Amino acid sequence: GENVEQHPSTLSVQEGDSAVIKCTYSDSASNYFPWYKQELGKGPQLIIDIRSNVGEKKDQRIAVTLNKTAKHFSLHITETQPEDSAVYFCAASRTRPFNKFYFGSGTKLNVKP
Amino acid sequence: DTEVTQTPKHLVMGMTNKKSLKCEQHMGHRAMYWYKQKAKKPPELMFVYSYEKLSINESVPSRFSPECPNSSLLNLHLHALQPEDSALYLCASRRSGNYNEQFFGPGTRLTVL
Numbered sequence: 001g002e003n004v005e006q007h008p009s010t011l012s013v014q015e016g017d018s019a020v021i022k023c024t025y026s027d028s029a030s031n032y033f034p035w036y037k038q039e040l041g042k043g044p045q046l047i048i049d050i051r052s053n054v055g056e057k058k059d060q061r062i063a064v065t066l067n068k069t070a071k072h073f074s075l076h077i078t079e080t081q082p083e084d085s086a087v088y089f090c091a092a093s094r095t096r097p098f099n100k101f102y103f104g105s106g107t108k109l110n111v112k113p
Numbered sequence: 114d115t116e117v118t119q120t121p122k123h124l125v126m127g128m129t130n131k132k133s134l135k136c137e138q139h140m141g142h143r144a145m146y147w148y149k150q151k152a153k154k155p156p157e158l159m160f161v162y163s164y165e166k167l168s169i170n171e172s173v174p175s176r177f178s179p180e181c182p183n184s185s186l187l188n189l190h191l192h193a194l195q196p197e198d199s200a201l202y203l204c205a206s207r208r209s210g211n212y213n214e215q216f217f218g219p220g221t222r223l224t225v226l
Binding site: 043101 | 117119153201213214216217219220222
């Protein structure tokens with residue numbers, strides 16, 4: 001089955017700096033890669049995703065890059081703000097056959113004001 | 114609207130109690146999921162319903178019994194739980210076909226005494 005590894009497990013940055021979280025996956029058939037943000041006491045929130053036919057996707061301060069050859073994808077947050085502090089999970093899945101999501105172990109991001 | 118609702122928000126139960134968790138979505142999604150999440154860990158898949166039929170059971174103990182009465186509702190019936198079952202229980206839904214976005218509810222915080 002698929003195996004997703006996520007690094008680092010914790011990340012502290014100063015407000016305004018950039019943050020990068022990296023994930024690797026093992027199944028070359030995986031073709032969909034979402035990122036979730038989970039704040040304390042809440043459910044995970046989908047913040048951005050990327051499909052295997054795209055190399056990069058941006059949404060304001062957040063971007064995701066995908067390298068299919070190396071089987072890794074990364075989340076980039078620019079101009080970090082204290083409200084970006086949360087746990088971030090990457091995930092991988094395939095469209096066919098069934099769409100089961102494999103999650104990374106999570107990264108706790110702390111943005112210091 | 115990408116809302117998945119869950120009730121109750123918090124639940125405390127004894128090991129001999131029977132209780133149910135409820136999940137609802139009105140996005141027309143035909144795949145619904147139950148996850149269990151322990152502190153500082155990623156969500157762990159329990160069950161998947163696709164078109165109201167159970168399609169995946171991740172070897173979950175029979176004291177957890179899922180039910181999908183219709184395409185908008187998902188229940189998780191609990192009976193004779195153990196203290197180690199205390200966790201955040203998350204419901205999620207996803208569109209069928211090639212649309213992979215999965216949306217989570219806020220979760221039910223369960224404590225088993």
